[in-house]
Amino acid sequence: MKAIIEFNLDEPDDIEAHKRFTNLNAVYIALWEFDQEMRRQIKYNSENYDPEQLDALDKLRAKFHEILHDNQIKID
Secondary structure, eight states, rough: OOOOOOOOTTSSSHHHHHHHTTHHHHHHHHHHHHHHHHHHHHOGGGGGGGGHHHHHHHHHHHHEEEHHHTTTTTOO
């Protein structure tokens, strides 16, 4: 089974779509690294935050996961 994706690189919209497509792996890695950094801060560096900051960080990570889920993106 094959999937072939074509872009007409004479068309400005296709040029931009091609750039986004070729950067998808880097975007995936950046999303995963951001999630892991938030996890590390919550789990291992909680003493560096006051309770309100830690709660905000936890809520931010939950919202991040919600946005990923809503867009059918799995980073694990």
